[in-house]
Amino acid sequence: MSANNVKQPQKNLPTGVKGALVGAGASCLVLKAGSGYGWMLRPPGAVAEDDFLKKCLRCGRCAHVCPYDAVKMGKLSDGLAIGTPVIVPREMPCYLCSDLPCVKACPSGALDPELKDPLKTRMGTAVISEREECLSIKGLRCEVCYRACPVIDKAITVENYLNVKTGRHAIFEPVVHKKDCTGCGICEKACVLERPAIVVQPLQPPTESWYES
Amino acid sequence: MDIRRREFIKGAAAAAALTAVGLPVNAMLAQQAEAANMGITWDKAPCRFCGTGCGVLVGVKNGKVVATKGDAEAPVNKGLNCIKGYFLAKIMYGEDRLTKPLLRKGDKFEEISWDEALDKIAAEMQKVIKESGPQAIGMFGSGQWTIHEGYVASKFMKAGVGSNSIDPNARFCMASAVAAFMKTFGSDEPMGNYDDLDLGDTYFLWGANMSECHPILFSRMTANRVKNPNVKIIDFATRYSRTSKEADHYVEFKPQTDLALANGIAHVIVRDKLYNEDFIKANTIFKTGKTNIGYGVEDNFSFTDKEEVIDFDTYKKMIKEYTPKKVEELSGVPAKAVEEMAKLYADPKRKVCSYWTMGFNQHVRGTWVNQLVYNIHLLTGKIAQPGQGPFSLTGQPSACGTAREVGTFAHRLPSDMVVMNPEHRKIAGKIWNVDPESIPAKPGFHATEMLRALDRGDIKFLWVQVNNPFQAAPNVDRFRKGARKKGRFVVVSDAYPTRSTEVADLILPTAMWVEKEGMFGNAERRTQHWNKMADAPGESKEDLWQIIEVAKRMGMGKLFDFPKDKPLHQAIFEEYRQFTLGTGKDLAPYEVYKKERGVIWPYINGKSVPWRYNEKYDPLVAKGSGIQFYKAKKYDKKAAIYFRPYEPAAEPPDASYPFWLCTGRVLEHWHTGTMTARVPELHRAVPEAVCELNPEDAKKMKVKNRDKIRLTTRRGSLELLASVGERGIPGKGSVFVPFFDENKMINNLTLDAFCPISKEPDYKKCAVKVEKV
Numbered sequence: 001m002s003a004n005n006v007k008q009p010q011k012n013l014p015t016g017v018k019g020a021l022v023g024a025g026a027s028c029l030v031l032k033a034g035s036g037y038g039w040m041l042r043p044p045g046a047v048a049e050d051d052f053l054k055k056c057l058r059c060g061r062c063a064h065v066c067p068y069d070a071v072k073m074g075k076l077s078d079g080l081a082i083g084t085p086v087i088v089p090r091e092m093p094c095y096l097c098s099d100l101p102c103v104k105a106c107p108s109g110a111l112d113p114e115l116k117d118p119l120k121t122r123m124g125t126a127v128i129s130e131r132e133e134c135l136s137i138k139g140l141r142c143e144v145c146y147r148a149c150p151v152i153d154k155a156i157t158v159e160n161y162l163n164v165k166t167g168r169h170a171i172f173e174p175v176v177h178k179k180d181c182t183g184c185g186i187c188e189k190a191c192v193l194e195r196p197a198i199v200v201q202p203l204q205p206p207t208e209s210w211y212e213s
Numbered sequence: 214m215d216i217r218r219r220e221f222i223k224g225a226a227a228a229a230a231l232t233a234v235g236l237p238v239n240a241m242l243a244q245q246a247e248a249a250n251m252g253i254t255w256d257k258a259p260c261r262f263c264g265t266g267c268g269v270l271v272g273v274k275n276g277k278v279v280a281t282k283g284d285a286e287a288p289v290n291k292g293l294n295c296i297k298g299y300f301l302a303k304i305m306y307g308e309d310r311l312t313k314p315l316l317r318k319g320d321k322f323e324e325i326s327w328d329e330a331l332d333k334i335a336a337e338m339q340k341v342i343k344e345s346g347p348q349a350i351g352m353f354g355s356g357q358w359t360i361h362e363g364y365v366a367s368k369f370m371k372a373g374v375g376s377n378s379i380d381p382n383a384r385f386c387m388a389s390a391v392a393a394f395m396k397t398f399g400s401d402e403p404m405g406n407y408d409d410l411d412l413g414d415t416y417f418l419w420g421a422n423m424s425e426c427h428p429i430l431f432s433r434m435t436a437n438r439v440k441n442p443n444v445k446i447i448d449f450a451t452r453y454s455r456t457s458k459e460a461d462h463y464v465e466f467k468p469q470t471d472l473a474l475a476n477g478i479a480h481v482i483v484r485d486k487l488y489n490e491d492f493i494k495a496n497t498i499f500k501t502g503k504t505n506i507g508y509g510v511e512d513n514f515s516f517t518d519k520e521e522v523i524d525f526d527t528y529k530k531m532i533k534e535y536t537p538k539k540v541e542e543l544s545g546v547p548a549k550a551v552e553e554m555a556k557l558y559a560d561p562k563r564k565v566c567s568y569w570t571m572g573f574n575q576h577v578r579g580t581w582v583n584q585l586v587y588n589i590h591l592l593t594g595k596i597a598q599p600g601q602g603p604f605s606l607t608g609q610p611s612a613c614g615t616a617r618e619v620g621t622f623a624h625r626l627p628s629d630m631v632v633m634n635p636e637h638r639k640i641a642g643k644i645w646n647v648d649p650e651s652i653p654a655k656p657g658f659h660a661t662e663m664l665r666a667l668d669r670g671d672i673k674f675l676w677v678q679v680n681n682p683f684q685a686a687p688n689v690d691r692f693r694k695g696a697r698k699k700g701r702f703v704v705v706s707d708a709y710p711t712r713s714t715e716v717a718d719l720i721l722p723t724a725m726w727v728e729k730e731g732m733f734g735n736a737e738r739r740t741q742h743w744n745k746m747a748d749a750p751g752e753s754k755e756d757l758w759q760i761i762e763v764a765k766r767m768g769m770g771k772l773f774d775f776p777k778d779k780p781l782h783q784a785i786f787e788e789y790r791q792f793t794l795g796t797g798k799d800l801a802p803y804e805v806y807k808k809e810r811g812v813i814w815p816y817i818n819g820k821s822v823p824w825r826y827n828e829k830y831d832p833l834v835a836k837g838s839g840i841q842f843y844k845a846k847k848y849d850k851k852a853a854i855y856f857r858p859y860e861p862a863a864e865p866p867d868a869s870y871p872f873w874l875c876t877g878r879v880l881e882h883w884h885t886g887t888m889t890a891r892v893p894e895l896h897r898a899v900p901e902a903v904c905e906l907n908p909e910d911a912k913k914m915k916v917k918n919r920d921k922i923r924l925t926t927r928r929g930s931l932e933l934l935a936s937v938g939e940r941g942i943p944g945k946g947s948v949f950v951p952f953f954d955e956n957k958m959i960n961n962l963t964l965d966a967f968c969p970i971s972k973e974p975d976y977k978k979c980a981v982k983v984e985k986v
Contacts, residue, residue, distance in 0.1 A: 144296060
């Protein structure tokens with residue numbers, strides 16, 4: 001009876017492809033909607049990508065223990081990532097379990113065992129990738145990403161300014177602050193647009209600038 | 214009207230990314246536009262959801278709504294919408310739309326024809342009337358009924374069946390505001406309009422999460438502040454919400470102590486002589502009523518107030534005990550803040566508005582607390598002027614237009630009249646062309662009591678239209694069981710399967726929104742018309758057709774024998790309009806509504822009155838009087854300042870149930886989610902109800918965000934995920950659960966205590982136990 005008819009694009013290969021086909025799929029890397037331009041969103045506590053690929057045993061334990069089935073094992077089409085764990089937020093984001101079962105399950109340190117507080121993970125950072133599509137910036141009262149954010153008012157805030165088109169309404173623009181963004185992808189999943197206007201992208205260190213000092 | 218180029222380009226881009234399912238609105242539009250070379254026709258309608266009444270343009274092709282967009286010409290929203298309004302085009306096309314009448318056979322439903330269904334209803338009603346009398350017939354209506362539907366239903370029950378047991382779910386929503394407006398001003402509904410959001414500079418919100426529940430109005434208030442740094446927004450609440458975040462001051466009080474807080478503000482205004490003496494003398498009287506008035510938790514509860522007129526000095530003495538210090542003890546609001554807020558309210562340089570919704574209305578002293586805010590505005594004379602006044606926001610699209618103005622309550626008749634008054638029955642009898650004696654003089658069962666009566670057997674036949682009481686009523690499990698008892702017959706008219714159709718004996722597939730012609734009245738007294746634009750699927754029929762057809766079968770067809778030279782809906786409206794003319798609630802001619810983006814009443818001499826009771830705007834005010842509350846006829850056209858004390862809640866927390874349970878809404882879903890949960894995008898945005906905990910309480914219980922918890926009250930138990938530090942932070946010792954989720958029936962836990970005056974239940978306060986699972 002519930003309108004549970006939300007259908008998401010499904011990956012078409014079953015998990016558990018055997019064999020070390022590292023690199024074989026590199027030329028057919030698939031740009032999945034919302035997965036951030038082909039890069040891999042790793043589970044919480046994942047070490048830097050180069051290191052991660054070395055350390056990850058492709059054992060699938062993190063995926064196995066994920067209560068939301070958010071962690072999936074990479075497939076042929078994922079190229080270099082074959083057999084490694086990935087999160088595709090638009091299918092299922094990371095809900096930042098308080099006990100971090102995926103981190104606990106990792107036997108190799110690919111997911112850093114030092115991570116104890118899920119809100120301290122930095123898997124990536126959300127970015128409003130299409131400002132011109134964002135309904136909130138158009139003046140609608142949407143801000144679904146903001147209210148869905150588990151670090152609301154820190155990782156995503158809302159900035160008000162006048163909607164010059166009507167002259168008497170305010171625009172409530174969601175703004176991401178990467179310092180506090182975990183990269184969980186809940187906002188990307190929640191975005192009401194067909195192609196989300198907010199997506200998780202790789203986290204780059206802040207650029208140093210004389211201007212800021 | 215053509216689609217504009219911008220929409221077309223936008224749609225075409227989206228069409229490129231089309232998938233087979235879950236088309237977004239603009240993709241649907243693009244697909245249609247490409248296929249049919251823009252063969253879409255557009256027409257105006259008010260939004261189907263809350264009481265704001267945003268205007269939208271509806272795009273229709275081949276009898277189907279293919280797109281909607283904000284109406285740039287609508288004064289309420291100027292082309293904007295909230296995210297629910299953005300997805301309006303999808304609410305009619307859920308996969309499980311009902312298309313045929315369904316009759317219960319044991320645990321199953323069987324398709325039957327409309328003739329069989331209507332015959333069955335007429336036969337069941339006649340049987341009940343014969344065996345138990347007309348008072349055993351109940352109709353559970355709605356603030357989502359169109360004006361036409363409410364009018365037809367009211368006439369059918371009161372003038373035809375002879376039962377006043379017709380009550381809307383609006384009883385659950387704004388009955389306290391009605392009772393308070395009637396008592397204080399002698400006429401229902403606010404005096405101002407939404408322009409006050411642009412024109413004031415000081416906004417007090419009381420128990421209103423306006424940012425989420427009235428998003429477009431809040432956007433307007435925020436724009437005022439963006440333009441004018443002097444504007445202040447003060448949020449009085451028990452839960453830190455998105456509104457609190459946006460407010461300049463968040464003032465948290467303990468549940469129920471808003472009574473003390475409002476009295477404390479009045480105390481300071483009186484103590485420091487910050488009141489407007491001239492205004493008080495010219496425009497007010499002072500009154501008080503009974504105290505210790507009970508909570509209505511027992512069946513057949515009855516209450517009659519004993520009001521007495523007092524003078525200003527007596528009022529001053531009575532308010533004396535609400536010192537800021539005492540208010541601090543009761544409410545937790547620092548005495549200094551009480552002083553500051555009182556001064557802000559009274560500052561002669563500030564234009565002050567108060568807005569409230571369910572925090573005030575769903576309250577065991579709802580009528581009182583509404584009146585206490587009027588008191589502040591009356592003491593300071595800040596009322597009925599541009600940018601100044603008290604304003605009750607509404608939650609349903611026609612809570613005002615239908616429930617309140619048509620008067621679809623158990624005690625009301627159209628245009629502020631009541632069944633108890635023989636003069637009023639006479640007026641109704643004349644317009645309805647029936648013997649006034651045939652309209653019962655005794656009020657029928659109010660909404661909560663009607664459901665209790667169904668359980669007891671005092672109501673044997675219940676017809677539910679355009680709402681979902683078997684999810685939304687407080688302490689609902691009792692009523693769900695009652696509905697299934699032997700000897701009860703429950704009819705539910707709806708577009709979708711709901712928790713209410715689940716307990717029905719007969720389900721009628723029903724046309725919704727623009728699948729029929731209709732009118733809604735919003736919170737600022739704006740009445741809005743729309744044409745029938747789309748076809749209802751299958752055999753769905755509109756509610757008023759269903760009622761008229763049953764009436765004909767019961768020999769009451771004469772009631773609906775409208776002039777044949779006019780379209781039915783016009784004829785119905787024109788009959789109804791007679792009730793309003795010359796009353797100060799005058800509606801405009803039908804043609805005006807067809808043309809305009811809504812018209813604010815009273816509509817006098819071809820003009821809307823934007824601020825009632827103000828000589829400058831309202832021709833009904835006697836010349837030279839400035840402000841005049843001319844509807845308060847009993848007291849020489851003066852409004853009443855009522856002394857009402859603080860009294861505790863019905864079921865405060867104790868050792869066994871140590872927390873307060875509060876329920877409410879989220880922006881993404883509307884009421885019980887029967888429409889919004891069928892929009893895939895909104896369902897994805899907020900897929901289930903969670904329970905918000907205060908972070909300190911959660912820490913003590915070792916509950917973390919998204920841990921599973923169990924809530925238990927004296928009535929029921931429910932498991933939910935905990936939400937800690939997310940969109941809402943309840944005060945310490947409180948938890949909050951939204952009620953949209955049909956899989957998380959929070960109303961199995963809530964208490965059916967109500968305000969003895971308004972009979973509106975308190976969904977905001979009962980005692981609950983919280984355990985980690």
